[in-house]
Amino acid sequence: MAARMKLKLKTVFVLYFMVSLMGLIYALMQLGQHCDCAEHDLPKDRAISRLQEELYRLQGQIRQLEKAKQPEKKQPPKSSLSTIFVITPTYARLVQKAELTRLSQTFLHVPQLHWILVEDSPRKTPLVSNFLMKSGLTYTHLNVPTAKERKLQEGDPSWLKPRGVEQRNEGLRWLREDRKTEPGDDGQQGVVYFADDDNTYSLQLFEEMRSTQRVSVWPVGLVGGMKFESPVVEGGKVVRFHTGWRPSRPFPMDMAGFAVSLRLVLANLDACFDGEAPMGFLESSLLKGLVTVDELEPKADNCTKVLVWHTRTEKPKMKREEALQVQGLGSDPAVEV
Amino acid sequence: MPKRRDILAIVLIVLPWTLLITVWHQSAIAPLLAIRKDEGGEGRREAGGQDSKEYCASDKDIVEVVRTEYVYTRPPPWSDVLPTIHIITPTYSRPVQKAELTRIANTFLHVPNLHWILIEDSQRRTPLVTSLLRETGLNYTHLNVETPKNFKVRGDTRDPRIPRGTMQRNLALRWLRETFKNNNSQPGIIYFADDDNSYSLELFEEMRSTRKVSVWPVAFVGGLRYESPKVNAAGKVYGWKAVFDPHRPFAIDMAGFAINLKLILAKPQAYFKLRGVKGGYQESSLLRELVTLNDLEPKAAHCPKVSSAFIDLSVQL
Numbered sequence: 001m002a003a004r005m006k007l008k009l010k011t012v013f014v015l016y017f018m019v020s021l022m023g024l025i026y027a028l029m030q031l032g033q034h035c036d037c038a039e040h041d042l043p044k045d046r047a048i049s050r051l052q053e054e055l056y057r058l059q060g061q062i063r064q065l066e067k068a069k070q071p072e073k074k075q076p077p078k079s080s081l082s083t084i085f086v087i088t089p090t091y092a093r094l095v096q097k098a099e100l101t102r103l104s105q106t107f108l109h110v111p112q113l114h115w116i117l118v119e120d121s122p123r124k125t126p127l128v129s130n131f132l133m134k135s136g137l138t139y140t141h142l143n144v145p146t147a148k149e150r151k152l153q154e155g156d157p158s159w160l161k162p163r164g165v166e167q168r169n170e171g172l173r174w175l176r177e178d179r180k181t182e183p184g185d186d187g188q189q190g191v192v193y194f195a196d197d198d199n200t201y202s203l204q205l206f207e208e209m210r211s212t213q214r215v216s217v218w219p220v221g222l223v224g225g226m227k228f229e230s231p232v233v234e235g236g237k238v239v240r241f242h243t244g245w246r247p248s249r250p251f252p253m254d255m256a257g258f259a260v261s262l263r264l265v266l267a268n269l270d271a272c273f274d275g276e277a278p279m280g281f282l283e284s285s286l287l288k289g290l291v292t293v294d295e296l297e298p299k300a301d302n303c304t305k306v307l308v309w310h311t312r313t314e315k316p317k318m319k320r321e322e323a324l325q326v327q328g329l330g331s332d333p334a335v336e337v
Numbered sequence: 338m339p340k341r342r343d344i345l346a347i348v349l350i351v352l353p354w355t356l357l358i359t360v361w362h363q364s365a366i367a368p369l370l371a372i373r374k375d376e377g378g379e380g381r382r383e384a385g386g387q388d389s390k391e392y393c394a395s396d397k398d399i400v401e402v403v404r405t406e407y408v409y410t411r412p413p414p415w416s417d418v419l420p421t422i423h424i425i426t427p428t429y430s431r432p433v434q435k436a437e438l439t440r441i442a443n444t445f446l447h448v449p450n451l452h453w454i455l456i457e458d459s460q461r462r463t464p465l466v467t468s469l470l471r472e473t474g475l476n477y478t479h480l481n482v483e484t485p486k487n488f489k490v491r492g493d494t495r496d497p498r499i500p501r502g503t504m505q506r507n508l509a510l511r512w513l514r515e516t517f518k519n520n521n522s523q524p525g526i527i528y529f530a531d532d533d534n535s536y537s538l539e540l541f542e543e544m545r546s547t548r549k550v551s552v553w554p555v556a557f558v559g560g561l562r563y564e565s566p567k568v569n570a571a572g573k574v575y576g577w578k579a580v581f582d583p584h585r586p587f588a589i590d591m592a593g594f595a596i597n598l599k600l601i602l603a604k605p606q607a608y609f610k611l612r613g614v615k616g617g618y619q620e621s622s623l624l625r626e627l628v629t630l631n632d633l634e635p636k637a638a639h640c641p642k643v644s645s646a647f648i649d650l651s652v653q654l
Contacts (some may be wrong), residue, residue, distance in 0.1 A: 008343050012350060019354050027361075054418045058449070061414045094557065098535040105538070106443040109411060200436040203443065222432055309436035320560030320580040331562040331578075335554070 081112040082210055083190040085175060085262065089167030090128070090197050091120035095313050097127060097337065099197045104135045110206045116174065118167035119143040127336060140178075144170040162282045165275040168194055172265060172272055179266055190262035194255045198313045201256075205307035208299040209259040215291045218300035220257040223310035229253060233302040238293055250284040251293070256308045258283070264290050412475055413449040420524035420545055421450045423513060423598065427505030428466070428532050429458040435465060437532040442473040448541045452525075454512065456505035457481040482508045500609070500619045502531070507608045514605055517598065525598030529591045536592075543636040544595040550628045553637040555593040559617075564590060566635055574633040586630075587621040594620070600627055 086107065090096060100117075107113055115137050119128055122145045132139050144166050172192075179187055191212045195201065209216055217238060219230030224245045231238040231253065243252045251258075265271070274285035300307050324330045331337075424445065428434060438455075445451050453475050457466055460483045470477045484504050506529060517523065526547050530536065544551055552574060554565030559581040566589065567576040577588035587594075601607065610622035 009346075012343075012347055015347075016350050019351070023354065023358065050418070054416055058414055058416055065414065094562070098556065101537055102440060102444065102535045105447060106440065109443060109446060200440045202439050221436065227432065306435075309433070309439075311433060311436050311440075316557035317560050318562070321562050324561070324580060335563065337556045337562050 082262075083112045083114050084110065084206055084210060084259075085114050085116060085190055085192045086195045087116045087118065087168055087171035087175075087192065088195050088197050089118050089120060089164030089171075092125060092127070094316055094318070094337065096197075097131065099313060100128070100131055103195070103197055103201075104131075104137060106201050106203070107137055108135070109203050113138065113206065115139040116171045117141055118171050120146050120164070120167055140174060142167075142170055142174055162273075162275055162277070162279070164196070165273045165282065169272045175262075176266060176269060179262070188263050188266060191259050192262055192265050193259040196255060198311060199256050200309040200311045202307045204305075205300075208307065212259050212261045213297060214264055214295050215258055215260050215287060216297040216299045217253060217258045217303070218298070218308070219303050219306050220254045221306040221309040223254045223256075228306050229257065230303050230306075231257075231296065231298055233298045236298070236302070238296040238298055238303075246280055249281055251287045252280075253283055254310055255283055256310060258287070258296075260287075260290060411446040412451065413447070415476075416450055419450040420526055421452050422448065422541055422545065422595075423452045423454055423525055423527045424530045425454045425456070425506055425509040425527065426530050426532050427456050427458060427502030429501075430463065430465075434532075435469065438466070438469055441530070441532050441534075441536075442469070442475060444536055444538075445475055446473065447538050451476065451541070453477040454509045455479055456509055458484050458502070458505055478512065480505075480508055480512060500614055500616075503609045503611055503614075503619065507611070510601060510608060513598065514602060517602060523598075526595050527598055527601060528595045531591065534592055540637075547595050547597050547636075548634060549600055549632045550594055550596050550624065551634040551636045552589060552594045553635065555590045558590045558592075564588070564593070566593075566633065568635045572635065574630055574635055582617055585618055585621050587624045588617075589620055589624075591620055594624065594633075596627065 088103070090100065104115075107115060115132075117128065117132065117139060119125060119142070121143050124141055124143050129141060132141055146163075146166050175192065191209050193206075193209060205218070208218065217231045219228045221228045223229050224243055226244045229241070229243045229252075232240045232242050241247055241252045246252060268290055271286060271289040273282055277285040321330060426441070428438065442453075445453055453470075455466065455470065455477060457463060457480070459481050462479055462481050467479060470479055482504050484501075510527075513527065517525070526544055528541075528544060540553070543553065552566045554563045556563040558564050559579050561580055564577070564579040566574045567578050569575050577583050577585070579585075579588040582588060604627055607623060607626035609619055614622055
C-alpha cells in the first residue's frame with residue numbers, strides 16, 4: 001500500500017513538472033508571436049498613440065522653430081545666460097499649493113532659472129516635495145523652521161514680525177555652500193532674487209535683472225499703500241526713492257524690488273537678513289552691507305515701468321468648512337488642496 | 338481512503354494550473370504584449386515636462402527626465418488634432434487688473450490650442466489691456482461691453498444678488514455663435530475662467546475631452562476646502578458636495594465646468610440669466626438649458642490620488 005502511494009506521489013510530481021514546463025514554454029512562445037488583439041484594441045489606446053504622435057510632431061516643430069529663431073535674435077546659447085537664483089520662503093497654509101502652482105507657471109517661461117524654495121517647517125512636506133518634482137523646474141528644496149517667538153500668531157497683523165527671514169538666510173547659506181564646489185568664473189555668474197510666493201512677476205523682469213553687476217533696482221506695484229514704489233533716477237543713477245512710508249530708511253524698497261549679483265553675495269559671506277531689524281528695515285539690513293545707493297543699477301527703463309506687483313492673496317473663508325468639521329463631516333483631508 | 342486522498346492531492350495540484358491557463362487567455366496579458374511592441378511605450382520618456390499634462394499615469398515614468406529640455410517658445414505651436422479651448426474671461430479696471438492678467442497670461446502660455454476671449458467691462462477697449470494682450474503673443478479676441486450702472490456692484494462689496502461679469506460672458510457666447518455659425522467641424526471647448534483664480538495645467542488637458550459638459554472639484558469656494566460633484570460607482574453625477582445651497586440644480590462654481598462648443602451652437606438660446614438670479618444660481622441658469630445631471634462628465638477622477646477621494650466621498654455622504 002505504501003509503495004503504491006509513493007509511486008502515485010512520484011507520478012503526481014512528474015505530472016506537475018510536465019504541466020509547468022509546458023506552461024512556461026507556451027508563455028515563452030507567446031512573447032515572440034504577433035497576436036491578434038483586435039478585440040483588445042481599446043479606443044483609449046488608439047487615442048493615446050494618436051496623441052503621442054501629435055506630441056512628437058509638435059516637439060519636432062518646436063525644435064525647428066527654436067533653431068530658426070536663434071540666428072535672427074542673436075540670442076546667446078543657453079549655457080552662457082547667467083542663472084537667476086530665486087529664493088522663495090513658503091509656509092503651509094490653505095492657499096500654498098495654489099500660490100506655488102501659479103508661481104511655477106511663470107517661472108517655467110524663464111530660461112536658466114534655479115528655484116530655491118525654503119519651507120518654514122521642521123521637515124520637508126510631501127505637498128511641496130511632490131509639487132516640485134512635477135513642476136519641471138530646476139530647483140532646490142530646503143527647510144528651516146522659524147523660532148517660536150519670531151513666528152506670527154493667529155490673530156497677529158501681518159506687519160508685526162518680519163517673515164521669511166530664517167528661510168531667506170538659509171537660501172543664501174545653501175547658495176554659498178553650493179558655489180564653493182564650483183570654482184572658476186562660470187560658477188560665480190548669476191543673479192539672486194528674493195521672490196515671495198504671493199507676488200506677481202512679469203517675464204520681462206527676469207530679463208532685466210540678468211545683467212545685474214552689483215545690485216539692480218526697479219519699481220514695485222501695489223506696495224506700501226501706493227500704486228507703486230520706485231527709485232527715482234536722474235542721469236542714470238538713483239538719487240532718491242519715491243515711497244509713502246518711512247523714506248528715511250537706507251533702502252526704502254520692497255523685497256521684490258531689487259536683485260543682487262551672485263558675485264556680490266559670494267564676496268560678502270556675512271551679509272544676510274537681520275531678523276531683529278525694525279519693521280520695513282529688513283531689505284536695508286541686507287543691502288547696507290553690500291552696496292551704497294550710489295552704486296545701485298536702475299532697470300526697467302530707468303525705473304519707469306512696473307514689472308512686478310506686490311499682490312496679496314485673500315485668505316479663503318472657511319466658515320462652512322469649520323462648521324462641518326465640528327459635525328465630523330469636513331472635506332476629505334486626503335484630497336490635497 | 339488512500340484512493341480518495343490521492344485523488345484530492347491530484348485535484349489540488351492540477352487546479353491552480355487550469356485556473357492560470359484560463360485566466361491567461363482572458364486577461365489583459367495579451368494586449369499588454371501588444372502594446373509593448375508598439376513604439377508608443379518608448380517615446381513617453383522623451384516627452385519630458387510637457388507630457389505630465391496628458392494624464393497622470395505617466396508621472397512615475399518621467400519624473401527623472403523631466404528637467405532635461407524645457408522648450409521656451411510661447412505659446413506652443415498650434416496643433417491640428419487638439420480641440421481648441423476657448424477661455425472666456427470677463428475683466429474690469431482696478432489696481433490689480435494688470436497684475437492678475439499678467440499672471441493668468443503666464444499660465445495660459447503653457448496651454449496648446451488656447452484661444453483667449455477677454456471681455457472688458459468698459460465703454461471702450463482700454464489701451465492697458467490692448468497692449469498687454471498683444472505682448473503676450475497669445476491667440477486672443479478682445480471684446481468689451483459695459484454693465485449698466487444699476488447692475489454694477491456698488492463699491493466693491495460682493496453683493497451676490499448682482500452677478501458680476503454676466504453681460505460680458507453672454508457677449509462672448511454670442512461672439513462664438515456668430516463666428517462658428519457654419520463651421521461645425523472645428524472642435525472646441527468653452528471654459529469660463531476668472532482672472533483672479535489659479536489653474537493647474539492638468540485641468541486644461543482634462544477638459545479637452547469634454548463631449549457635452551464636464552465637471553470637477555474647485556478649491557476654496559462656498560466656504561469649504563473644496564466643492565465637488567458627487568459621483569456614483571457608474572461614473573455618473575448624482576449630486577453635489579457643497580454646503581451653500583446644495584439643492585441648486587448645478588451647485589458648482591463658474592470655474593468647475595466646461596462646455597463643448599457644439600452644445601453651445603446647438604442651443605442658441607442658452608445664455609446666463611441676467612435679472613432675477615439668486616446668489617449662486619448663475620451657473621445653473623445656463624447649464625439648466627444645456628444638460629441634465631445625467632449628461633455630466635466628471636473629470637479629475639482618473640488621477641489615482643483624487644479618484645480614491647471620489648470613492649470616499651460617495652461613501653461618506
